Amino acid sequence: MFLISDSFPRVVPSPKESAQSVRDLTRKHNAWFKDSIPLIASENVMSPAAREVMNSDLHNRYAEGLPFKRYYQGNIYVDQIETLCEELARDVFSSKFADVRSTSGTVCNIAVLAALTKTRDKMTTVATSDGGHISHAKIGAAGVRGIKTFNYPFDEKNMNIEVEGAKRLIREVKPKVALFGQSVYLFPTPLDELRDVISEVGCSTWYDGAHVLGLIAGGRFQDPLRHGIDVVSGSTHKTLPGPQHGMILSDLPREGLETALRRGVFPGVTSNHHLHSVAALAVTLAETKEYGAAYADQIVRNAKALGQSLFERGLDVLCEHLGFTESHTLVVDVEQYHGGAKVAKSLEAANIILNKNLLPWDSDPVRPSGIRIGSQELTRIGMKEKHMAEVAELIARVTVKEEPPERVLPDVVRLKRDFTKVHYCFFEGEEAYDYPSYDGSL
């Protein structure tokens, strides 16, 4: 048999060398992020207490099913941790039901699809080019489930679902499920405005709150359950600063929904459900109860301040007429600086980390003309409104002023040196980017 590697002989590292390389690369990554300005809207850093339980023996264990009804032995403490985690989730989000076993936001979404839909059902969603998530789309989890998706008309000026068009779409399509929630999310969704038409067609409602769970918990964003939404899903590591994991919430408006959601998660999309993450999520939720309101408030204040500072420096931040954002996210049109890919790459060379983003009017899906910016991690490490002007100036130097990124980089590192500790948590002030390591090489 012909192997490609046969024709390209190369030096294969020994197992020890490979392991050492991975250790070295990981340390380099940690050091790089310590010296960088993190602006990806879907990321965050965990608290010291959450990191401690995440990096524990819980990681090595299995616990299929629900607490006290397991398929394995060895879950005496796991059952108590998971029960506590669910209680905290119900408490923080004032929901009747919480399932904390999905291992990511996408995994949640597949479980919810399994609970609410059958193959060939219809679902209305926000298009990916308008900020919807890939798991809501035909090419993602919705398509894998065989769901036919229909996109709400989008109001580009106000960066939100266009209400009259969405009403018409829901009436016409009569979907099984109306899905809301986005990955690029500036303003609350017009849920109340769509309530009548949803009742008229009798569809289920689902809100993917992955990006805004922390803002909802802190009372700083629309709370979908209070607006009559049937099911809320979300990953737990964006504005909710927990482990990479997922969570499903509901007030169980109809019979059978609890069983359907539980079955959707297990045996639907999980076997073991990452017990270390459940523990870290429980700690995060406890910290959210204590500090979540102050944290969410500062996230939104910082996002607005950063939007204003970037705008004042000549950047085309969307929705100036609406105060730029009511969430953690900003969107900037950087077409005049050769598009999102070029700008994101140049900023990365200055240790400013963010992502290119499609804008609703982009015609080429592989050439986004925007960038997306999130304030949640900078807020988590202690930055306030006054620091947003400094961050904006560094971004403007690379983009508007076209300074070579390597000239801006030392100033990025200098600014970041004062912001490496975790805030809004127990043991506040511990390092966010340093991890324990064994000394010496293999």
Ligand SMILES: Cc1ncc(COP(=O)(O)O)c(C=O)c1O
């Ligand atoms: C709205 C939305 N839903 C789901 C997800 C997927 O979450 P995960 O990466 O945890 O699978 C994301 C990720 O960014 C998201 O933005």
